[in-house]
Amino acid sequence: MRHAPYGRSLAREGLDALMASAVFDQDLSLLFINDGVFQLKESQNTESIRQKNLEKMLAALSLYGVNDILVDQQALEQRQLSVEDLSLPVITLSATEIADLFQQQHVIFQF
Amino acid sequence: MRHAPYGRSLAREGLDALMASAVFDQDLSLLFINDGVFQLKESQNTESIRQKNLEKMLAALSLYGVNDILVDQQALEQRQLSVEDLSLPVITLSATEIADLFQQQHVIFQF
């Protein structure tokens, strides 16, 4: 997840694809980088922009068996976000760890 | 014009709007900033990507009475482009001159 929520529908459609993937029991890793980390910001209230609340969609991930949420440490720092600002518990990764993670994948979808 | 040609259709549709404007005899200024200056790069050959050649569209501007082509000097420098690299004669502007130009407009369309 590399894109901010709401401005474009990429985050929403990425989560849809992720859930479909989880339903079909695919082994997957979920990583938030760049503005994608804003998807994890707590206290999202989307009533007045009339979009589906992504914070609630993310909260449902554990029901789909997606438990490990990986986050780019540097992306958080650059945005003045700490892990306490996020709506879910996460595992932070360094740039090197992210590079390694990409190497291990069979397929990469970026949203 | 702030966007590069071809990757998105903004440049193309911006030029369409510009020509319509000129046809209706509107008094207009045409300014290229940021990646928009790439629209002016000479030697564009779009055959293999099958899109309308914007260099040719730009060349036709003088027929529409659009003669002054204004360009952000700094945008050119940052992209290692000199006025000799461009397909048309241009007038270069500083950041201050650009700010002044915006103040004088009744309507601003950015493409």
Place this chain on the structure above:
Amino acid sequence: MGSPYSTQSVETGYRFSEAALSSGHQIYRIFFYHDGVHCANSLSTPPQDEDNLPELWQQLTTQYHVDVVVCVASALKRGILDQKEAERFDKDHFNLTEPFELSGLGQLIDASAHSDRVITFAS
């Protein structure tokens, strides 16, 4: 100019227009250009918990008698046709919502000349 359901700009433009009209301002014309033309697609069928943007535009602009014009060049290549264009190009179907009208860029230029302010909601 943005695409509904892909960018927020359509929703923002709608909320802005609603606020302007309900506080007594006049809107001379709303011109749909670039991907904005998809706002006029009568076949849009969003899920029940999401706004039906073509329908919302239709209601708002009918209520306040606002002229809504879709750029014909942008629309044709993106597959938004009224009945007349569908017949001209030998298509069995069409999908332009009423009261949207297909017309040329001249309508944008005309509106710019006749309005105090022109505001773009872009993708």
Place this chain on the structure above:
Amino acid sequence: MGSPYSTQSVETGYRFSEAALSSGHQIYRIFFYHDGVHCANSLSTPPQDEDNLPELWQQLTTQYHVDVVVCVASALKRGILDQKEAERFDKDHFNLTEPFELSGLGQLIDASAHSDRVITFAS
């Protein structure tokens, strides 16, 4: 995933697919997601000097028997319907080009599992 006539990604994806198929590679499936669903709009009517992208996709994938699937959730909200969906939602018209088929995201996941490589052409 990009929108035809708005982003180059559809053209790039097409050229890539053509090169892959003509050099003997197999394409298991092409999945149209997000704004990519507009590629299946049968009403697209580009000017004569521009590619008709829905038609080109149709020809290429028919020639090489490639499965072309349009994400049904993305398509419905963006106004791309087949005859069955049009009837279900009481619309008089529909606009899905043959041989494109509306189906769910499961088809993307299935294709990912059955392919050596998955490549995204995004806007």
Place this chain on the structure above:
Amino acid sequence: MVLNIINKSPFSHSAFSECLAVLGDNDRVLLIEDGVYAAQADTEYAKTITALAGNNQFYILQADAQARGIADRINHDVQAVDYTQFVELTTVCNVVHSWY
């Protein structure tokens, strides 16, 4: 007086920086959609805004800040507006310039 509207995140797109480079005296800047992230306190962009806030006024569309969960951490030099105030802003300024 120009009302500049920015709808892109400053972390991902150059629109914010470019707009600020060509501001005139007394121009206004309204941050909407993903543009609101530029108004978060304590980021590098907050410093840029604060430096310009003497000559220029900065606004943020409140609905967009709330949606993104950042309404309670907005830079003090940025003023929250609703859609009606957004409309008023476009009438107060002479011309509107959307950056995207």
Place this chain on the structure above:
Amino acid sequence: MVLNIINKSPFSHSAFSECLAVLGDNDRVLLIEDGVYAAQADTEYAKTITALAGNNQFYILQADAQARGIADRINHDVQAVDYTQFVELTTVCNVVHSWY
């Protein structure tokens, strides 16, 4: 080995810089569409590419460079490919990652 594909201008979008920050040893980078502007010689991005070119290989889609009139000023550390070579690149690498 990851094949990274970038289709956005480095002057306007952060995709190029972000991708390069997480490259693995021996990863490859293909610049397409507006991404080709990163391959122009003598810009700040040319220096970044040249610094990484020992460990990583950089490619550019020739059709896109020609369309934009920059095919004759490409950084020497970047190799031009056609669509068929693009296909081959995706088979040589283990996984493809599109940045946009």
